[in-house]
Amino acid sequence: MSQFNYDLAFSRNQGITTGEQQTRLKNATFAIAGMGGVGGDYLITLARVGVGNFKISDFDEFEMGNFNRQYGATMSTVGHDKMAVMQKLALDINPEATITTYGTGIHENNVDDFLTGVDVFVDAVEFFEIGVHRLILNACRTRGIPAVLGVPMGFGVGVLVFTPEGMSFDDYFDIDYQAPLGLQALKMALAAAPAGFHLKYIQPDAFDLDSRKAPSIASGCKLATGIVITKAILALLHPHELKPIPHYICYDARINRLKNGYLWNGNRNPLQRLKFFIARKKLGI
Structure with a gap:
């Protein structure tokens, strides 16, 4: 068996x-946070x-419904703890x-410990766990920790960077936490x-937001990985190159479109309010 050599293993990064x-x-x-999609x-x-060095969290096990997108999901890992795998x-x-x-996920009782000593946070929390996204990203802001969130959408992805200099999670998303989950x-x-x-x-x-169901595909998840991890590396090595929210990146490989945008005022933007109204009608929520 070969002996591990760090310098050799990662020499092609040079x-x-x-x-x-x-x-x-x-x-x-x-x-x-999150070892799934x-x-x-x-x-x-x-x-x-x-x-x-890593701090990772999840409390779920792999199942066959994960096969289309999750790195660790195979026949030999069904029923096994995602984090351990x-x-x-x-x-x-x-x-x-x-x-x-962190095998119980991240919550108010352990978020401080989870973020202690952390240089960069990468948000991979289950999309519909909005309160957990909010908890960790707000905690990162308080501690001055840069964070990156990527949301695969079809054959593409939306990517957001959070820093203390940018908008806060609450100001950008403008979510009513008393509303039904589908609207959030x-x-x-x-x-x-x-x-x-x-x-x-x-x-x-294909969307059933109240039931926490949305379509996904492996290539969209892979695109998310490429862009999100690049931004996470930049957060450590070249932080001046980052553009935090309300800046955003959207790329879709199917229609070959890229947009580096600026969403003024986040979801309070009048155009976003109109999109929200139209989307509610289309989805019937």
């Missing part, structure tokens, strides 16, 4: 990263970049990495991917 930057990646701590892929990609895979790439696990999810989806490229081909009846 030229894209410098030796000093690779050392920073090795010493950095990235937190990822995109979170597992985020972990593996960051492990291959050479990140040396992904931890093992990441350590098989970099046995020297430290991975701290609609608000979040409209601001996560304001360009709406996916709406040109996804059938409206």
Whole structure:
């Protein structure tokens, strides 16, 4: 069996990263909440970049319904803890990495511990767990931790960067937390991917927001990984290059469209309010 050698394992990063930057990646701590649709892929990609320390969370097990998109979902992992499976895979790439696990998910009782010592947070929380997104991203803002959120939409993705200099989660999404879950999810989806490229081909009846159901496909999740992890690396190595919300990125590979946009006033933007009204009518919620 070969002996692990960090410098050799990640030597092909050189030229894209410098030796000093690779050392920073090795010493950095990235937190990822969620090991499912995109979170597992985020972990593996960051492990291959050479990140040396992780904090990860999940409380779910793999099931067959995950096969179309989740990195760790295979016949041999059905019924197995997602976090344990992904931890093992990441350590098989970099046995020297430290991975701290949170098997009850992230909540008010452990969010402080989860974010202690973290350099960058990558949000892979289940989309419909809006309160958890809010909890962690607001906590990151308080602590000055940059965060990246990617939401796969069909064959594309919407990507948002959160920093203390940008808008807050609450100001950007403008969600009424007393409203039904479907309306909260609609608000979040409209601001996560304001360009709406996916709406040109996804059938409206594929969404059942109140039942927490939305279509997904592996290639859209892979696009999310590529863009989100690039932004997460930039947050550590080149933070001046980041454009936080209300800036956004939308890319769709099916229609080959890219938009680097600026959503003035977030969901309070008059055009967003109109989109919300029309979408409610179409979805019947």
